[in-house]
Structures are given as structure tokens and as C-alpha cells.
Amino acid sequence: MTELDGDTTELSRPARRQAEIAAYVVKHGSVSANDLVEAFGVSVMTVHRDLDELERRGVVRKYRGGVTAQPTSVFESNVAYRLTTAQAEKMAIARHARTMIEPGMSVMLDDSTSALALVDLLEDITPLTVATNFLPAIAKLTGYRDVTLLALGGIYSATHDSFGGMPCAEAVEALNTDLLFCSVSAVSATHAFHQEQEIVLVKQAMLRAARTKVLLVDHVKLQRTALHRLAPLTDFDVVVVDEKTPAELIQAARDHGATVEVAKL
Amino acid sequence: MTELDGDTTELSRPARRQAEIAAYVVKHGSVSANDLVEAFGVSVMTVHRDLDELERRGVVRKYRGGVTAQPTSVFESNVAYRLTTAQAEKMAIARHARTMIEPGMSVMLDDSTSALALVDLLEDITPLTVATNFLPAIAKLTGYRDVTLLALGGIYSATHDSFGGMPCAEAVEALNTDLLFCSVSAVSATHAFHQEQEIVLVKQAMLRAARTKVLLVDHVKLQRTALHRLAPLTDFDVVVVDEKTPAELIQAARDHGATVEVAKL
DNA sequence: GTAACATAACATCAGATCGCGATAAGAAAT
């Protein structure tokens, strides 16, 4: 159903359906619950439950008789959507990133699925200090022994499942970590971009608060663009991309002075 | 087994056993894994798993051949232990506390099981802003609609399952909420106490950051004492106790100028 | 007031997870 199809595997059934419903709504602009019942072959109740969840995450808006889509920017930066894309590539990128981490270091992670993939690989690099504002990452890290977890608080965003806003930016300012791993929603040959002002705020603070900055980019991110310019690629010490990234794009970034490394699957 | 027995119901079997093992270790000072196998009738593997978990939470220390207890203060302030006590009373106190909250307010909660009980009652007071450093509370609140969640970050403590330390205190300083609900490990007729310096730090910051301060105290807390003095009871606008609290203790607190309210079961 | 829609309240079923032990492999003490 629409352009989401390519990669909706390994996602729970309702989550996948919700993503598809979201796409459907975005495509059609405004649909009724019954439309969705027909389109997805589930009961009205389930449709409503899905829509409630999507609304809670700010993806759609409900009104009596149907739903409308929110601005696409919100949709695209939604976690559920992001989770569907480029799983294998993200893992490869995470493995590459892992090699940059030494025991004893302090690492900052942003609220990106790329960073989340990295979390799974951190358990045996000990001791380690990890700072993040991403709730799923925090949840995982609480179970690790010998990992000092520094949660970056802030205002919870259901859309990103992370903490943000001024309080978060302030918390970040107070830190100074060895490493930062972060991701963005779009990357050009020269710059990293993100749609949302608030998120940009936090990410920029993170850039200021880390000594070595690493940008994690799967190929889906390239060739796209987004509203707010986050930083030039040269602000990052390393940009890690996956193998599926077209060589000419890598070259273009390198021509502009960026350090690009390719993660092997 | 020891003084824990009174109230270990409604806790998962392993959690209960872990609490009992903890108590056993605290009582005997130092025991071997095999001792525990005999005492609890489970396999050596399970004992080790339990001990690993207790060690992760900082309750015991493992060494080859057995385990030793950590200072009792840590044990007593352990979440798992706290959860076992005075469930019904905590719920009554929470219901009472709930009546003080109006839609639109901002509420701060500390990392106490009393506060956690209150969280369950907040879903339909909307809109609402809730700030807390307690991970279980955060987890619950992320699912609430129309509740603005402000997570107070900091260094994660497995013992308390919350965030603390300087970063947390700083995050608290930046706020100013209408209400604060907090609890402590011990209360005398004049003061509130807590064992751990770091926790005291955060709680005191919270006291400074709220307009109206409410202390939630189940009767188990009274008549005990602990190392660090947190604040005089008169610093709280209200102290809520449960019905099982001896009348003379309530009177004593009132004689010292505290405002004490009794929560009805 | 009635029809369409939305929510609430169970009931059910499947899949996932948990808890636990057994066995085996690994480390540390002696």
C-alpha cells in the first residue's frame, strides 16, 4: 500500500498496520473509519484504537466521522515510520560505530533508531557512560551492569518517544562527552537537516557538548532534504554511511570536506 | 523469613524470593550460594541469578564463594523492598493526594512508591503537567494523553530505579511547579529523614522548586529514623498519613506545627 | 428522536516472555 511497502517487515502487526494506515491517511488526506475498515480488513474498534494511537503520537487528527493527516513533516519524523526503514543497514552502521568506542569513554546518543541499534552493542564495552534522551535506549540501558546511564530529561514527545525542549537542551549543555552518535532525517552533500526546530535545538546542543561527533546516516536519508539546517557535515568528525549509499553521493560529500566512512554489512 | 514476612504478597515470585534472600543475607551477614539453595529450595542457578540481580541493584556484593550484605541503608531504600510494604495504605494516601490536584496544574513527583500510586490516578485530570525522576512513573505517564510529561534526567540508580545526582538536582532547580508530592524513608514528630545524601540533594531541590509541598507518609515510615535530615515537617504545607497511624504520633506532629491530614481507606 | 458514530467493557486467543532447572563449559582457588 503506497511507498511504505518496501520495508515493513520485522515490526509488530499492529505497528505495521498503523504505519500503513498513517500512510493511507497521508495519501488520501481525509478518510473515515469505515474506509479503513474496508481497506485493512479489521474491525471498527481496531481502527479506532489504531487511530487513537496515531493521534496520541501526533500523526493524525481525529474528528467525528473520520481523520485527517497532520503536516507530512511530522509523519516522516515519526518513530514508527522510521523503524520500518533500513534495518540491516542501521545495524551495519551501528557495528561500525561501535568500533570507535573504548571502555571508559562517555558516549552521547540522540533519539534516533540508528543510535538505538548501537545500544544493543554496548553491553560489553565496560565501564562506559552513556547519555541519551531517547526513552527506548534508556529502558535498555537500565538493565546493563557497569554502564553509567545519564538520562537527559526534558519534555516527553510521543512522536519521537524521547525527551526534548529547553530542559533537555540545558541538560545537554551541562555535559561534555567523549563521543556523540547522532542521526538526522536528511543529509545533503554539505549539510545535515531536520524538520523540527525543537529537535534541532537539542541536537545542536549535543554537537556542542561532545568532543568527537559522529553522524550516522543510512542511504535513505541521503538525497532528501528537510526544513531546518542542523549543521554542515564538516562539523562532524566522521560521517558513517551504509554500503547502499551511491558512490557519487559519498564523493560529493568528501569533495566538500566531510570525512565519510562506509559501514560494511 | 525475618521482618519482611508481614507483607510480601502481590509481588512476583522471584521478586519476593529476592527480597527474602536479601533479608537473609542482611541477617546472616555473609552466606554461600549453597546455603541459599537449601534455605529456599531452588537450584543453584536460580540463586545465582537472584544474586546477580540483587548485586545489580546494589543490595549485596558477590565474591567467589558467597555474598555479603551492603550497608542496611541501601537495602531498606531498595525499590523492591519498598514495594512490598503498605500497599493499601499507599493507595488511600494517593486517593487523598489526588483531591489536591486540579486540571491545568503542574505537579512534581519524587521517586517513591507513594508517588507511583498517585500516578495511576492522574490520567483523567487533564490537562496536567507532571515532572518526575522516577522511571516507573515516567513509563506510565508516557502513555497518558493530555499529560505533559517532564522527565527529570540524571544518573540512573538501579537501587531506586530513578534518576538522581547533580544533573537531576539542576534539572529540578530550573522548574517551578504548583505541587510537589514526595515521600521519605523516615519521619519523626518534627522532621523528615532519608538515608542517602544524594537522594536528599534531589528532594531538597524539589522542595525549593514547588509552591505547595505535600509529604506522603504511610505509618511504616513513622517511628523510624534515618541518617540525613531532609527538612522539618513544617516545610511541608500538608503531611498526609494513613489511618493506621497511631493518633499520638499525629498529635505529636501537630503539636510541632505540622499540618497533618489522614487519608481514609 | 433517531441514525451514525464513538467509546467502554468484557472475552478470547496466540504469541511472547518469564522463571527455572539441567547440563556443560569455564575460572579460580588450593
Add this chain to the structure above:
DNA sequence: ATTTCTTATCGCGATCTGATGTTATGTTAC
């Protein structure tokens, strides 16, 4: 080296949770 203790891995069964539908009970529009 041998013994003792610890950890890792697998498997089984109990348990829980999550996802869904159904029916019943609101709500809102007209």
C-alpha cells in the same frame, strides 16, 4: 591437577501480555 564455584546455553512449562472482536452503552449530529 583437582576441586569448587561460577557462568553460559538450551529447553520446557507456566504465565502474561497484547491484539482483536463482540456486544453493550454512550454521544453527537441532524
